[in-house]
Amino acid sequence: HLQLQESGPGLVKPSETLSLTCTVSGGSINHENYYWSWIRQPPGKGLEWIGSTYYTGSTYHNPALKSRVTISGDTAKNQFSLKLSSVTAADTAVYYCARYELTVEVAATGGFDYWGQGTLVTVSS
Amino acid sequence: DIQMTQSPSSLSASVGDRVTITCRASQGIDIYLNWYQQKPGKAPKLLIYAASSLQSGVPSRFSGSGSGTDFTLTISSLQPEDFATYYCQQSFSTPMYTFGQGTKLDVK
Numbered sequence: 001h002l003q004l005q006e007s008g009p010g011l012v013k014p015s016e017t018l019s020l021t022c023t024v025s026g027g028s029i030n031h032e033n034y035y036w037s038w039i040r041q042p043p044g045k046g047l048e049w050i051g052s053t054y055y056t057g058s059t060y061h062n063p064a065l066k067s068r069v070t071i072s073g074d075t076a077k078n079q080f081s082l083k084l085s086s087v088t089a090a091d092t093a094v095y096y097c098a099r100y101e102l103t104v105e106v107a108a109t110g111g112f113d114y115w116g117q118g119t120l121v122t123v124s125s
Numbered sequence: 126d127i128q129m130t131q132s133p134s135s136l137s138a139s140v141g142d143r144v145t146i147t148c149r150a151s152q153g154i155d156i157y158l159n160w161y162q163q164k165p166g167k168a169p170k171l172l173i174y175a176a177s178s179l180q181s182g183v184p185s186r187f188s189g190s191g192s193g194t195d196f197t198l199t200i201s202s203l204q205p206e207d208f209a210t211y212y213c214q215q216s217f218s219t220p221m222y223t224f225g226q227g228t229k230l231d232v233k
Contacts, residue, residue, distance in 0.1 A: 037220075046212065046227045047161075047163075047212055047214075047224040047227070049221070049224065052222075060220045063126070096168055100219075100222070104174060104175070107174060107178050108155070108156055108157060109175050109219070111159035111161075111173075111180070111214070112161070112214070113174075115168035115170075117168060118168055
């Protein structure tokens with residue numbers, strides 16, 4: 001059974017860099033059918049896709065976050081990570097890591113089928 | 126960017142009701158549309174993928190339909206555990222994803 005677990009500081013100062021790691025157990029991140037992603041949810045608001053990494057090492061991020069996002073994968077540790085630089089109070093949110101399944105049997109697309117429990121990161125001095 | 130717009134933003138209903146939530150894409154996305162359910166303090170749960178395919182373990186009272194720009198999520202007979210917030214999400218532009226703003230379903 002696949003499990004994802006976020007870890008990292010729960011409090012980050014403004015202008016600093018938020019760093020989170022997602023540890024995957026019960027399956028490998030080194031697989032062509034999945035994107036490994038970060039999604040966040042500000043308190044009381046909706047879901048925002050932050051970015052994803054693929055087993056090839058390719059990474060993608062939400063253009064709205066400009067160049068503040070760095071996502072990387074570590075196949076040896078079966079982890080992937082998020083760095084968000086120059087944070088402000090607007091970056092306060094629950095951060096989730098999740099797996100996106102590209103195809104399911106004959107279906108054209110899968111979805112975010114496994115999620116971590118989420119971790120609240122507060123940006124405050 | 127592909128924008129996703131859900132309606133209504135909130136909805137009140139009773140146990141046993143048939144409920145429909147709509148999601149509209151800003152451009153055609155074929156059937157690259159997924160639906161999620163989120164309860165307070167929990168991670169979202171995948172309900173429907175590829176517009177109409179039921180995720181394993183999800184009750185059959187949930188169904189999805191649509192293609193192109195207009196999609197619906199239907200709950201045929203609302204159960205107490207279905208009161209939650211529902212999100213649509215497009216994957217046409219994989220691996221760049223967009224969620225709708227959510228529809229909160231509460232008790233009438």
